[in-house]
Amino acid sequence: MERKRGKGMNNWIFLAAAAAAGVLMAIQGSLNGALGKIIGVLEGNFILHGVGLLIVAILLFLCGLGKGDLSRMGEAPWYLYLGGVINVAIIYGVMFSIAQVGAGNATTAIIVGQLAMAMLVDCFGWFGLQQTQMTWSRGAGVLLLGLAANLMLSK
Secondary structure, three states: OOOOOOOOHOOOHHHHHHHHHHHHHHHHHHHHHHHHHHHHHHHHHHHHHHHHHHHHHHHHOOOOOOOOOOHHHHHHHHHHHHHHHHHHHHHHHHHHHHHHHHHHHHHHHHHHHHHHHHHHHHHHHHHHOOOOOOOOOHHHHHHHHHHHHHHHHOO
16 A cells, blocks of 8 residues: 655645644644543543544444445454554543643654654555655754754753
8 A cells, every 4th residue: 555645736735634633633632631630531531432433433324424445344454453552542641641741741742752653654664655765854854853842841
């Protein structure tokens, strides 16, 4: 499964969608952290996944918005389903960390970790994604992001 990269003028659409997802992730993390403070982190995680399941079920089965084929689930390698397990860990980690250190600090650490791992995934082409060469400029970008995070997290 090769990932196709946007080219030219269309790149801004994909980058805008990614930026919007980033904005929503910051809002989601803050909401989740606040919920975890009130009802508990694991309890909040349970409720959030239930709400998410309900919304996706409505979109798929009542609204007919899905474009895929659930009957092909057996064709996917087992490890691709680990995303569900990882999602529980992500939601838990976000709820736990934001409630303790605040949205800005936690999100800074989240972004650094996320980008570092994404660079490894791209560099090695893991999970069937297109391999992207690690360059000096990308490495410097990660290093600068780490330095910026250090500045943002210092008191």
